[in-house]
Amino acid sequence: MVSMIGLLGGIILLIVLTMKGMNLLLAAPFSAFIVAIFSQLPIFPQLAEEGEASFLTNYMAGFSGFIMSWYLMFLFGAIFGKLMEDSGAADSVSKWIIDKIGMKQAALAVVLACAVLTYGGVSLFVVAFSVYPMALSLFKEANLPRRFIPAALAFGSTTFTMTSAGSPEIQNWIPIEFLGTSPYAGWEVSLLVAIFMMVFGYWWLKKMLTRAVKNGEKFEARDNDPALKRTSLPNPILSMIPLIIVLVISYIFHDMLAQSALILALLGGCIATYILSRTYFQNVWKAVSEGTVGALIAIANTSAVVGFGGVAKATPAFESAVQFMTDIPGSPLIGGALAVSVIAGLTGSASGGQSIALPLLAPHYLDIGVVPEELHRVVAISSGSIDSLPHGGYVVTTIRAIAGEEHKDAYPAFGALTVIVPILGVILAVTLFSIF
Template identity: 45%
Template sequence: MLGMLGLLLGLLLLIVLTMRGVHIIVAAILCSTVVALFGGLNLETALTQHYMEGFTGYFASWFLIFLFGAIFGKVMEDTRAAESIADWVMRTFGSTRAVLAVVAACAIMTYGGVSLFVVGFSVYPIAVALFRHANVPHRFIPGAMAFGSVAFTMTSPGSPEIQNLIPTQFFGTTPLAGGWIGFLVGFVILISGALYLKVAVRRAMAAGEGFNPPEARQGLVRLSAGSAVQETAAAAEEGAARRLPPAVSAFIPIVVVIVTLNVLAKVMSSTAAALVSLAIGIGLAWVLMWRHVRRFWGSLAVGAQDALVAAANTCAVVGFGKVAAQVPAFKSVVDALTSIPGPDLLGLALGVTLICGLTGSASGGLGIALPILAPLYLAKGVDPGAAHRVATLAAGGLDSLPHNGYVVTTIRAICGETHQRAYKPVFVLTVLVPLLGMFLAVVLYSLF
């Protein structure tokens, strides 16, 4: 009983601390301490062995993916390729389809392996200009960006995102695992989310709500003159006067990364294929847009720093999950999930998404859940490709609770919004809709 209480308190504390701005590494260690004490674990063993085993084990397995991915994203940012893609998408869709344009711009870049945060900072200034012109409520920008960035691109077959690569290690699959059902579910998520956005925005505007950026609401967010929102909006309006690389040149590295990854994954490990494809993408971006390369070594240095921060933050929650996994109550939860009546894939899906919710991280949750769950379900004879796709879709469900690092950064740091104003659309688009996709995948894989 105390162990279960400790797990719940640890999760609640992790959510509260991260939402209040406490660094995730500090928060994870504090919450691990709570879980260990309530679970009857030796505190020294819990922190110096279990926590650090989870932290260092995940780092050793996936740091190079973080490194190459961060450098690729930084190169796409420094060469202004990401901005060129965003600008092209926005001009193609126009201000009358402002919301759809934001979703499309984010989806194209994240499916091509560009970092979530690079995409966010590249798309936001142009989104501000479009939303203002169409008088669409500003509070929907975080939801549109998050939906395009994480709801279906990171969980669809062929994606180079780490959430689609981790399952390959445990199921012996490739990034294309899951076949046509995986693509179909991704399409259903896209259509469902787009319909929700259309209806929600229309209702808000019908109720008299306009663009209304954060500083317009007294008592919510007070931004001084020269604030990030004002500066990025002004920068977006000056976009026509700035030189950007041709959109074709900007798209080529992304296309090459996707194609190379999925071709090479047939002849080598998916991790190796991802590293090679990202390295080729980095080289191509430099060659095709060399006139826009201002700091060759600077891109590498900043990319490496970004990789260290992203990897360490994820490792911190994996360490927390590793401690939680040592508590007997955790095993009871796993046993209950694996014995749920119905398709075997249902237990796998629920187990993965609950652990991702516990950690507030899709990749971190997969790193904790799959070493435990994958052997159990493979032993039951579950199809590895179906298990891979269901696990990836499940990781994109409860991971986006309020304490998720990407959610906090997008709402507060990039968009200058608050959870009170902006989180509802984010929740629907990155939690509810993906969960519906997860359950649909379980049904389809069980039938076909």
């Protein structure tokens, strides 16, 4: 009981500290320390018996282990995104899609622009930064309330694209290491789920926008609104080629290299972007530098949360919680989906939730005969559901830092599209896998 109080208290503390703006590199180890104290874990390895868990050992093992496994993916992904941004290629693709869809479908244009960039391997954060100025301009022309922009950005980036089969985003590649699958695992069901999430989510977004407009809401300009960054952009068709190259290389080499194929694919995307858009770069080496720094910050924040999980999973309370979820009656996929989504939600990180849960869950489910491809797809989709609770890093960045909105205004729509819609997608995926 004391261990459970400590585990829940540590999780709540992590959420509260993050919501208040404390850096995760401080909030996560401090919260993990509270968990360790309540579970009577030794603080230092020198105070533990041989082979016994300790706060410092478990935290740093989780922290450094995630960096060791995923640093190069984060690095090349961030650099690729920054090169697409600095060259104007990301803007070109987004503007082309928005021009084709038109002002009357402002929200759909924003969603599709984000979806194409995300499925092409551009970092979620870079997508949000790149598309936001155009989304702002489009919402202004259509006179739509701006508080829905973060929801449109996130819906196009983190639902039917990020966790779908073939996606080069890391959330679709982490399960490969533990399940021996490919990024295309369960693609038939993934396609149906992605279509459902896109259609239902967009219908819901339109309904919320229509209701808000009927209630008298409209676009309100601000003095600090950014303008579109440039007028001269590379050809949009050429700008899409690096995105296609990322997908093609990852497809060709995934059987041979598993998750390492993503490194090669993103590197190929970087080279292609430089070659095709080199005359449009503002400062290519600055973009590379900013991408490198961004990768370090992103992986450090995620690793901090994974370190928290490394301490949490050493507690008796965590073992009891996992046992409860894996013993849920019905399809084993239900327990896997629930465990991953809960851990991702508590940590505010889809990739962090997978990295904590899969080392524990994968052997258990594989031993009882669960089809690895089915588990891969369910885990991927479920990780992208309640990871978008208000304290999530992407949530805070998109709503506050990029869009300049308050949680109370923007999060209801944001949460509906990035939490509830993926949960329905998980339910549909489990149902389809159970039927077929």
